[in-house]
Amino acid sequence: MRKRLIWAIPLIGIAFFYACQEKGKFKIWESGPTKVGIQPFGKVGEDEIDSVKTAIERFYDFEVVVLDRIDLPKMAYTEIRYPRYRADSLVRYISDHVPDSVDMVIGLTNKDISVTKYQDAAKTKIKDPEWQYRDFGIFGLGRVGGDACVVSTYRLHGNASTKQYYKRLVRISCHEVGHVLGLHHCPEKKCLMNDANETISTIDKSSGELCQKCWKKIH
Numbered sequence: 254m255r256k257r258l259i260w261a262i263p264l265i266g267i268a269f270f271y272a273c274q275e276k277g278k279f280k281i282w283e284s285g286p287t288k289v290g291i292q293p294f295g296k297v298g299e300d301e302i303d304s305v306k307t308a309i310e311r312f313y314d315f316e317v318v319v320l321d322r323i324d325l326p327k328m329a330y331t332e333i334r335y336p337r338y339r340a341d342s343l344v345r346y347i348s349d350h351v352p353d354s355v356d357m358v359i360g361l362t363n364k365d366i367s368v369t370k371y372q373d374a375a376k377t378k379i380k381d382p383e384w385q386y387r388d389f390g391i392f393g394l395g396r397v398g399g400d401a402c403v404v405s406t407y408r409l410h411g412n413a414s415t416k417q418y419y420k421r422l423v424r425i426s427c428h429e430v431g432h433v434l435g436l437h438h439c440p441e442k443k444c445l446m447n448d449a450n451e452t453i454s455t456i457d458k459s460s461g462e463l464c465q466k467c468w469k470k471i472h
């Protein structure tokens with residue numbers, strides 16, 4: 254019995270150490286309340302900005318401020334397939350301009366945004382068919398554990414009612430903020446952090462909430 258206990262104590266210690274390490278990766282443990290800035294780009298609507306602001310305040314219990322509207326940076330513009338803006342360049346731009354007054358910034362645009370999709374994590378080969386994935390339109394992009402993300406309203410309209418359009422917008426915004434907080438994609442189908450997998454219907458079918466596992470990681 255005593256021998257078993259001797260073994261158990263360091264094992265519990267190791268488990269506890271890793272649990273703490275895991276939690277340490279998430280931004281929410283940093284001191285003070287998290288403050289989020291919304292960066293409106295170009296002509297994105299006031300109603301869209303207000304909805305995202307309220308959603309992030311309620312969903313994460315963060316302080317949210319709206320920054321001064323600016324034009325989309327020319328450095329992110331592309332004509333690879335269509336005239337639009339590269340999401341990764343936008344995230345980099347936003348990250349380079351995070352004001353000292355906030356912890357992270359979410360960019361909002363009504364223009365189409367895109368990324369290159371790869372087959373592998375090392376990004377050595379573009380996903381097949383290459384013509385489609387070299388410059389692929391997306392809803393939003395967030396850097397895991399970074400300080401910036403971007404959301405586009407461009408692909409959210411479809412046949413959606415106004416109510417459904419705003420539901421999509423706030424879900425994607427909270428999803429991208431989740432990435433910034435350190436959350437990766439979650440295999441749980443109904444979880445807000447589930448990968449949209451290139452279709453808006455994944456977002457419509459989501460519960461709009463974080464699953465227990467994801468929730469625990471940031472609380």
Ligand SMILES: [Zn+2]
Nearest residue numbers: 428432438448
């Ligand atoms: Zn995602």
Ligand SMILES: [Zn+2]
Nearest residue numbers: 439444464467
């Ligand atoms: Zn989850």
